[in-house]
Amino acid sequence: MTSTNKAAKAASRKPPPGALKAYVASLTGTSLEYYDFAIYSVASALVFPKIFFPSNDEFVGLLLSFSAFAVGYLARPIGGIIFGRLGDKVGRKYVLVFTLVLIGVATILIGALPDYSVIGIWAPIILVLLRLGQGIGVGGEWGGAVLLSSxxxxxxxRGFWSSAAQIGPPAGNLMANGVLAVLAASLSTEAFLSWGWRVAFLASAxxxxxxxxxxxxxxxTxxxxxxxxxxDQPKAPIKEVFxxxxxxxISAALSRVCPDVLYALFTVFVAVYATKELxxxxxxxxxxxxxxSAFQLFLIPAAGALTDRFNRRMVYGIAAAATAAWIPVFFLIIQGRSELMLIIGVVVGLALHAFMYxxxxxYxxxxxxxxxxxxxxSLAYTLAGVIGGAVAPLIFTAxxxxxxxxxxxxxxxxxASIVTIVGLALGRNPQPEEDLRLLHNDGAQESHA
Structure with a gap:
């Protein structure tokens, strides 16, 4: 191999300028935002039914709490429309700054919100409104964070570079569950329900x-x-998409259904089933x-990189099919109430999620x-959330x-697996030529100038 070829090969392995910084920024931002979102998810299963939605029937309180959880997903399309339009018209950067602030402020206020025993019906009403703010912010966050790194x-x-934003949910989930686990272990049940859970929300500041x-x-970018x-910025990007x-x-939205439902099972409903039933x-x-979640930190970028080498839709589809096969196995192996079997079941379930997510x-x-x-x-991501993750805990419970x-x-x-496989069948394979052509033409214009 000549020195010129060696230099070219080395250059091809070197990340493009600014890529690593953007990767870290995308990963960090979504990790912080999903920390906020994840502590709400856990609290909606373990805390809020008791202090914001008290009821004589335990399942009624749980359904009300999960309904408030669903509001965050239902609000995401609003954020997708508002921030998706701005992101294509004015750019990615400042939209992402605003979404971060919106989610952070909403989460801090949840941590400071008096419960039902103090302000009555206003407690769940305000909680739902703050959850609405969280959802709008996340609806605009994801699309921009993905584009930032990719x-x-x-x-x-693109599979690898885009995975930066995808590491955010397990990283945020890891931080959220870690904080809540420490608080739950170090405090009495009464103290945790009274004020301990609030520490995790307020820490997001x-x-x-x-x-x-x-x-x-x-x-x-x-x-x-x-x-x-x-x-070439679109005048009406939302209209053009539709x-x-x-x-x-349709393809992009359907591809999200199985991962969303699967994630809701292993990070939200499993807490209810394992504690109440087992x-x-x-x-x-x-x-x-x-x-x-710790395994997902490594599996998600690995899965993204894998689909840069092999057909992206094929890898995604295999994971969706494997999900349908694993769920019965998971429930069977945890019937013995073994903590080890529960860990194995959740790790495999979240690993399958990683190979789609x-x-x-x-994709x-x-x-x-x-x-x-x-x-x-943003539209695909948020609209799919409405039929996927938003209603999943409610459907599981019902x-x-x-x-x-x-x-x-x-x-x-x-x-859900079948729906996702149909979506993948409707989609197209990667077409990096468009970006390369855009960047080449822009560079040629700058050189000519």
């Missing part, structure tokens, strides 16, 4: 400040700069989720042309209450 990275390695410092130092240089990209929108402790459940960001964004990526990706068994829940995951 548009700085190599278009031919420090995390938000840290995230803001990182994001404010970033530049706009090279791809959006190239679009702006050509004056009228010109309907198949892409008599296991909250500590057992939190430990299993923590270990599963890791390449998901790349969704590459369904849309660059000039409509923020709007298209199916379990109606049947007293896990069989219907396994059937629900089978249906």
């Amino acid at each position: 548009e700085f990275g190599d278009p031919k390695k 420090l995390l938000v400040v840290f995230g803001l410092i990182i994001r404010l130092k970033l530049e706009e 090279p791809v959006f700069k190239a679009i702006a240089a050509h004056g 009228t010109k990209q309907p198949r892409a929108l 008599g296991m402790t909250t500590g057992d459940v939190l430990a299993a989720i923590l270990i599963g 890791g390449p998901q960001a790349a 969704i964004t590459e369904q849309f042309p660059a000039r409509l990526r923020y709007a298209g990706s 199916l379990y209450a109606a049947s007293g068994s896990w069989y219907l829940i396994a059937g629900y995951l089978l249906l």
Whole structure:
């Protein structure tokens, strides 16, 4: 191999300028925001039914709490529309700063909210409104965070570079469950329900400040700069997505259903089932989720990178099919109330989620042309959340209450897997040429100038 070829090969392995900084910023920002979101998820299962939605019927209180949980998902399309439009018109950077602030303020206020015994019906009403703010922020956050890392990275390695934002949920979940586990272990049940859970919410103030410092130092992405240089920003990106990209929108949205439902099972409903049905402790459940989330930190980028080498839709689809097969196995192996079996079951479940979630960001964004990526990706992500993660805990609880068994829940995951596989069949394979052409033309214009 000549020295020229060696130099070219070394250059191809070197990350593009700004890519690593953008990767860290995307990962850090979504980790902080999903920390906020994750502590609400855990609290909605273990705390809020007791202090914000008191009821003589335990399942009624749980359903009310999960309904408030669902509001965050139902609000996401609002954020997707508002921030998706802005992201394609004015750029990615400052939209991401605003979403971080919105989620952080809402979470801090939840931590300071008096409970039902103090202000009565106003407690759950205000909680739902703050949850609405969280959801709107997350609806605008995801699309921008994905584009931040992927548009700085190599278009031919979009699976890996896009995975930065995907590491955010397990990282945030890991931090949230870790904080809650420490608090639950060090405090009495009465103290934890009275004030201990609030510490995790209020602590997000420090995390938000840290995230803001990182994001404010970033530049706009090279791809959006190239679009702006050509004056090619869409005037009505939301309208264009619905009228010109309907198949892409449907494919991208359906691809999210199985991962969303699966994640809700292993990070929210499993806490209810293991403690109420099997008599296991909250500590057992939190430990299993923590270990599963720790594995995801490595599996998600690995899965994204894997789909840069092999067909992205094939890897994604295999994981969706394996999910349908694993759920019955999971419920069977935990019937013995073994903490080890619970850990193994959750780790495998979240590993299957990682092999869908890791390449998901790349898959969704590459369904849309660059000039409509923020709007298209945000709409697909948030609309799918409404039919996936938003209603999943409610459906799990209703199916379990109606049947007293896990069989219907396994059937629900089978249906979700089929929906995702159909979505993948409708999609298109990666097309990095569009980004490369944009960046090449922009660079040629700068050289000519």
